[in-house]
Amino acid sequence: MNYIKIDKTIKKALYLQIRDSIEDAIREGVLADNDRLPTESELCEVFNMSDIVVKNAYKLLVKQGLVTRVQGSGTYVSTRKMFKFPLKGFDKIGDFGAYTYTSKEKRVVLFDISKDLESISLLLNLREGERYYVAKYVVLVDQAEVLYQTLYLPEKLFPKLAISDLEQSNLPQLLTVKYPYHMKRVKNGFSPVNMTSSEAQLLNTFKHAAAHRVRTTIFGDQDVVIAYLETLFLGQYTQFEVIVG
Amino acid sequence: MKTILNKIKIDKRQATSIQLQIAQSIKNLLFDQQINYMNEMPSIDDLAIYLDVAVADVKQAYHRLVVENLLHQEHGIYYANFVNLSSDFYFKMTKLYDVIKNFGLTPTIKTIKKRVTELPVNLALDPSIDPTIPYVQLKRIYYGNDIPLAIMDIYLPQESFKGIEQMNFDEKPLYEALFFTYGKLISSGRRLMSVVNLPREDAKILNSAVDTASYQVVSITFDQHKKLIDISRSISTMNQYFEVDFEEKDIQKIAKNHFFYI
Numbered sequence: 001m002n003y004i005k006i007d008k009t010i011k012k013a014l015y016l017q018i019r020d021s022i023e024d025a026i027r028e029g030v031l032a033d034n035d036r037l038p039t040e041s042e043l044c045e046v047f048n049m050s051d052i053v054v055k056n057a058y059k060l061l062v063k064q065g066l067v068t069r070v071q072g073s074g075t076y077v078s079t080r081k082m083f084k085f086p087l088k089g090f091d092k093i094g095d096f097g098a099y100t101y102t103s104k105e106k107r108v109v110l111f112d113i114s115k116d117l118e119s120i121s122l123l124l125n126l127r128e129g130e131r132y133y134v135a136k137y138v139v140l141v142d143q144a145e146v147l148y149q150t151l152y153l154p155e156k157l158f159p160k161l162a163i164s165d166l167e168q169s170n171l172p173q174l175l176t177v178k179y180p181y182h183m184k185r186v187k188n189g190f191s192p193v194n195m196t197s198s199e200a201q202l203l204n205t206f207k208h209a210a211a212h213r214v215r216t217t218i219f220g221d222q223d224v225v226i227a228y229l230e231t232l233f234l235g236q237y238t239q240f241e242v243i244v245g
Numbered sequence: 246m247k248t249i250l251n252k253i254k255i256d257k258r259q260a261t262s263i264q265l266q267i268a269q270s271i272k273n274l275l276f277d278q279q280i281n282y283m284n285e286m287p288s289i290d291d292l293a294i295y296l297d298v299a300v301a302d303v304k305q306a307y308h309r310l311v312v313e314n315l316l317h318q319e320h321g322i323y324y325a326n327f328v329n330l331s332s333d334f335y336f337k338m339t340k341l342y343d344v345i346k347n348f349g350l351t352p353t354i355k356t357i358k359k360r361v362t363e364l365p366v367n368l369a370l371d372p373s374i375d376p377t378i379p380y381v382q383l384k385r386i387y388y389g390n391d392i393p394l395a396i397m398d399i400y401l402p403q404e405s406f407k408g409i410e411q412m413n414f415d416e417k418p419l420y421e422a423l424f425f426t427y428g429k430l431i432s433s434g435r436r437l438m439s440v441v442n443l444p445r446e447d448a449k450i451l452n453s454a455v456d457t458a459s460y461q462v463v464s465i466t467f468d469q470h471k472k473l474i475d476i477s478r479s480i481s482t483m484n485q486y487f488e489v490d491f492e493e494k495d496i497q498k499i500a501k502n503h504f505f506y507i
Contacts, residue, residue, distance in 0.1 A: 063365070063366070063367075064366075065367065070442075071442075071445060071455050071456055084437070085505075087335070087336075087489050147505070170506050171506040172496070172506050182493075183493070183496045184493060185490060185491070185492060185493070186490065186491040186495075186496055187488060187489075187490050188488060188489045188490070188491065189486060189487070189488045190485075190486065190487055190488070190489070191484065191485065191486040192314075192440040192458040192459060192460055192484065192485070193313075193440075193458050194314075194442075194456065194457065194458045208442065208456050209442065210440040210441050210442045210456075210458035210459065211440060211458065212439075212440050231505070235439055235440030235441055235442075235458060236439060236440075236441055236442075238439060238440075239437045239438060239439045240437070240438045240439075241435065241436070241437050241438075242335050242336055242435070242436045242438075243433075243434075243435055244336060244337060244338050244433060244434045244435065244436060
């Protein structure tokens, strides 16, 4: 906590001095996303001040969106970007695609072929014994984890699919360029979930962090299901926007 | 309730544990909408007797579903907490009061805070919103059959609603009162949905577990003359599921601009 500097001989309120120190440390890169801040009692002990002062400083930082408080765990720096997705009226929402990022990366963590999950076989309209590919990957934007996706593809529709195909092309390219399909319709189902500890680890966040789970079914010609995708969006950093009326 | 009891099925010959089978069976009924939102679930004892299994198995199955936010417990009674909403709910100017009514519940509202204050900085989402003017804040709890379902913080620009802080419509739907008193009709708006961990103070009011993944909706509404009516933030532990379809031209736009299809 040596990035915090308190001068009790000046007039400036102590909670503002704490706030400013932490704000500076974040701006200068001394503190990075997900770094844990000292507890209230640690700060009180070192700087010999009341816990109300620390509480007020942290409250202010939470309000500014610079830190997140996790019940029973601590206070963490949170400097991830907020992403906004339109859900309807793509033409009306002008800023779609306007948020800029310098890099995006797909990190495949698993590629497998399976027939174990009955629910997936049902979703992909597979007959008994037919297999599907499973690929799990994390998407990083500007080096920060933003999505965790699990993709399921029927084996019979994607002969000779290899992990390199997934790594080298994005999903529309894979479906429509590498393989001869059309993305005719995409159905998305949304629900709120708490992440499991493994999901939280992959997305570099805290256990139980709130997330949007989006189940995406991709239909090709004649309404054939060509892919099923499950996505976890970090809840606090993703907003879905709708224009009404 | 009797009909729910009859629908829950397990197979004792299976290797899967009894509690998992009970939880899965209830989950399927919820997702298939065979159990509706806020339906009262059979008591733990009744279900244990009906299935001829240990009380502890049913207890653990219910506990698992409460953790997943699929059941809600209130005064020892378990209720279904899963809503499959039509996407219209998000795309139209639906009022929370009417939504609760649509579920077949009796809606009630209680205002727990009313004051003149500033607009929190993170709610000034639109350039047309002036955060420096005074706002009247109303904090209200929405109930369905007396069970708290949502908390809403509403900010109304004081200059457009003169004298509103003295008026008493604490238990009435807000937009109706605004129309009859001020002639303002909601005509358009924007909604931003995010999922947050339920803060401790809200969890207490909503009688839910701290940190439950909950929908937070920030909504901005404008009247018939495109003038701001209010900015509101609601949080609800209702486990809402809704679907949105994208057609071919939308898909092309997403594919081109976005990292979703990476």
